[in-house]
C-alpha cells in the first residue's frame with residue numbers, strides 16, 4: 001500500500017514536469033525557480049536540523065561498544081571499538097561513514113529444526129555501500145555540469161568509470177550500479193516479510209524517487225538524447241545567478257531536474273538527513289570515558305546552598321549561650 | 330549547545346561543499362559555445378548541411394558514430410544513407426573530419442566545455458591542424 005502510494009506520487013511528479021514543460025512551457029519554473037527553491041530548502045533545512053540536534057543535552061556517554069574498554073595497563077584496549085580519546089573516535093567515525101562498519105556487523109536469526117540460529121548477514125551492507133558509493137560517484141561526476149574550467153579529478157573519475165568503453169557515449173558503470181542497488185534495496189522491502197511489515201511510505205518514496213532520477217538520467221544519456229551544451233549553459237547560468245532558459249533542452253532534462261529538486265527539498269524533512277545525522281550519533285561519536293571525565297548533567301537545577309560558615313555567623317551567639325562549640329570566636 | 334565549535338565548523342564545511350560551484354570561477358561562467366564550421370571543405374559546399382539536421386547532430390552525433398562504427402566494423406557496411414536520401418562513406422577520419430577538419434575549434438570546444446574526452450583519437454588520426 002505504502003509502496004503503491006509512493007510509486008504513484010513519483011509518477012505524478014514526472015507527469016507534472018513533463019506536462020508543465022511540454023504543454024504549458026513552464027521551463028522557467030522547472031529550470032530556475034524550483035531548483036533555487038529546492039537548494040535553499042536543502043541548505044537551510046539541513047543546517048536547522050543539525051543545530052536542533054546539537055542543542056539536545058548529552059548528559060553522559062551512551063557510546064555503544066564491542067571491545068575491551070581502557071583499563072589496567074596490562075589489559076589491551078580495543079582503541080577503535082571502545083575509544084577513550086578523540087583519535088579513536090575519529091578512526092571509528094571514518095570507518096562508520098565510509099565503510100558502514102556497524103552495518104557490516106549485521107546478523108540474522110532464524111529457526112531451523114526448532115533451533116534458533118544466528119548468522120552473519122552481509123547483503124544489506126553490500127547493497128547499501130554499493131548504493132551510496134555509486135550515488136556519490138554519479139553526483140561527483142555531475143560537477144562537470146557545474147564547473148568551468150573543469151575540475152581536474154573529473155576526467156580521471158569519468159575515465160575510470162567508463163573504462164569498459166562500451167558504446168558511445170560510453171557506458172558509465174556507476175549509473176548502472178546506482179540503479180541496480182536501488183532496485184535491490186526496494187526488492188528487499190518487498191520480499192522480506194518482516195521488512196515489508198515495517199516499511200512506510202516514507203521508506204518507499206525516497207527509493208522510488210531515486211530510481212526515477214536514475215532512470216531519467218540514464219535515459220537522457222543513452223536513449224532520448226538532449227543537447228548537453230545547452231544544458232551546461234543552463235546550469236552555469238544557475239550557479240552564476242544569471243539564470244537563462246535555453247531552447248533545445250528536452251523535456252527529459254526537466255523531468256530529471258524536477259525529481260532532483262524534489263529530492264533536495266524533501267531531504268531535510270525525511271529520513272535522508274541521516275547523511276548529517278550519522279555525524280551526530282551519540283552512540284558513535286562519543287569517547288567511552290564515562291568514568292575518566294566528570295560529565296555534569298545540564299538539567300540539574302541550581303541547588304540553593306548555604307555553607308556552615310553562613311549558618312554559624314547567623315547563630316553564633318545563640319550557640320555560644322547554649323555551650324555549643326563554634327569554629328570562629 | 331555541546332561541542333559548539335565542532336558543530337558550527339561542520340555546518341560551515343557542509344555549506345561550503347554544497348555551494349562550492351557557486352564560488353568557483355563564476356566570472357567566466359556565461360561563455361557562449363560556438364563550434365566553428367568555417368573549414369575549406371564546408372565553405373565550398375553549395376548547401377551547408379551536416380550528415381543529419383543540426384539539432385540531431387548536436388545531441389546524437391556520438392550515437393551516430395557508434396552506429397557507423399558497428400556498421401563498418403561488424404557488418405562491413407561502409408555507406409550510410411542519411412534521412413534526406415544522400416549517401417555518405419562511413420568513416421570518422423575521411424567523412425566527419427574531412428568536413429570538420431578544424432577539430433580543435435569544432436569538436437574540442439564543445440567537449441572541453443562539457444568535460445568529455447572521446448578516446449577515439451587513441452587510434453584514429455586527428456586532422457592535421459596548425460598549432461595555435
Ligand code: HEM
Pocket residue numbers: 135138139141142145169172174175176178213214215216217218219220221222228231235253256257260263
Ligand atoms: C541527486 C542527484 C542526481 C542523481 C542521483 C543523478 C543521476 C543521474 C544518472 C544516474 C545519470 C546517468 C548518467 C551517469 O551515470 O552519469 C544522470 C545523467 C544526467 N544528469 Fe543527473 N543526477 C542528479 C542530479 C542532476 C542535476 C542537479 C542535474 C542538472 C542540473 C543533472 C543533469 C543530468 C544530465 C544533463 C545528465 C545527462 C548526462 C549525459 O548525457 O552525459 N543531474 N544523472
